[in-house]
Amino acid sequence: MSSIDSDATAQDLLSYIDASPTPYHAVRETARRLSQQGYRALDEREPWTLQAGDRVFVIRGGTSIAAFHLGTTPVDRTGFRLVGSHTDSPNLRLKPNAAVARNGYHQLGVEVYGGVLLSTWMDRDLSLAGRVILHSGGRPQPHLVDFRRPLLRVPNLAIHLNRTVNSEGLKLNPQDHMVPVLGLERQGPAELRALLVAELARADVRAESGDILGYDLCLYDTQPSARSGVNGEFLHAPRLDNLASCYSGLSGLLAMDKPSEATSGIVLYDHEEVGSRSAQGADGSFLRDCLERLVLGHSDGRADAIHRALRHSYLVSADMAHAVHPNYASVHEPKHQPLMGGGPVIKSNVNQSYATDGESWAYFAALCREAGVNAQHFVTRTDLGCGSTIGPITASVLGIRTVDVGSPMLSMHSIREMAAASDVAEMIRVLTRFFS
Structure with missing residues (x-):
């Protein structure tokens, strides 16, 4: 032992x-x-x-x-x-019709999975990973994807616009306040299916947007796991x-x-x-x-x-x-x-x-x-x-x-x-x- x-x-x-x-x-x-x-x-x-x-x-x-x-x-x-x-x-997961366009931003609608400590998901470099189901060979075929790079962010509200946040606490509505930002509308479309097709191609899986039948996709923090402490005694992950x-x-x-x-x-x-x-x-x-x-x-x-x-x-x-x-x-x-x-x-x-x-x-x-x-x-x-x-x-x-x-x-x-x-x-x- x-x-x-x-x-x-x-x-x-x-x-x-x-x-x-x-x-x-x-x-x-x-x-x-x-x-x-x-x-x-x-x-x-x-x-x-x-x-x-x-x-x-x-x-x-x-x-x-x-x-x-x-x-x-x-x-x-x-x-x-x-x-x-x-x-x-516990994490954030994409809704089936995830695309959201408002106030000049492309965003992705999410559901809260489990007992998430929501405040910790703010201002993080987030990515997407999970399973995509493709129509292939006449039947559904699952493929795993992992973007492995910062793609999304849930931005905090500046303290100038939320003056009591430190004294009264951060109050978050998961429907209104946890919608991650994907891109700017003025920069052109940010189509989720197109992103998934491109990511699948990196894994040598050929597909078109119309081949995607469904998906189970999770957000996650891209920061690698690490050790800390005077003697490296702590794990952060x-x-x-x-x-x-x-x-x-x-x-x-x-x-x-x-x-x-x-x-x-x-x-x-x-x-x-x-x-x-x-x-x-x-x-x-x-x-x-x-x-x-x-x-x-x-x-x-x-x-x-x-x-x-x-x-x-x-x-x-x-x-x-x-x-x-x-x-x-x-x-x-x-x-x-x-x-x-x-x-x-x-x-x-x-x-x-x-x-x-x-x-x-x-x-x-x-x-x-x-x-x-x-x-x-x-x-x-x-x-x-x-x-x-x-x-x-x-x-x-x-x-x-x-x-x-x-x-x-x-x-x-x-x-x-x-x-x-x-x-x-x-x-x-x-x-x-x-x-x-």
Whole structure:
């Protein structure tokens, strides 16, 4: 466990994030890393042929991915060791009829996806990335795009025209105030479809504007991820919530050089930030469908094999946690104030916003102890609401024992978030221990 290079691991996380401006790109980057380590892709539309020791992955909807290293013992006897995270982050996404022309500007209409900290999207060099669906060969074909350059901006209103902004706060209407600027009308047309065709051509995909049937496009900050602090101890990056957890689960799985008795796996869902109610979300059938098919190909074949497998199973729901904020310590529960750099956080809520109970808390704490890693605890103040994760959803859908954990961070749901470099390796150490 101690052989993990904390500095190199933190830097690799930043590379993973920069390669993943959207859930589509996060899944592509995850699949690339899995394939490099000998994992093979399975197609849900085809029969699966499986045997002990196989390393496989499945993609659904282009934005969710599950990967498994099959154990040496049938799953109905040893179950699954699973880490669940999510690929999506709060952001701004284009509307279907996005073009807006007003007051001499070309703009693009956006919807707010998830709980965006809107003020942080102002005055940023924004780009576009996502999926474009083309009519090709008589049927729809998806292609990923990433402009990788400053293209859009949501400009702030000058303080001269908003004199009370510093004393009364910035108040933003997402419909009126978050419409990004694309160009000047006097400079000529700024047709989104033409821009997409040109960007596809850079990737050697030939298309015309009329070939575009649809798109799923996200705005993102073009500033690369970085490190700061006296000793480089801090990470500044977009989408740390929750690509940092995706990376930790993936790294723990890839650290397995040989199969364990139990089948190990990760499931990285889309749509957690908006409730998980989708075909590839945690409240959908994706994980259950995968597990049922793995049981069919790697058990004694009895009808109750899936139920027995689930009773032997455990899920670590990994989603970033709130570190204590030095300027707002009063909003934190006094005896549950995780520190960045202090190790993984076990998250609890008696109203089931987190799935942790005494047993699963103890289970993860023991893993931390075995890995030589300090564990921290987070509970929301009793007079504040509590966010949730895929943990309670997956636990209720599958009836699987679950613990909610995460690495501590600041600026959650900002366009640019903050975490500690050392916590990346610490979480990987514990998850590697979990899989082994």
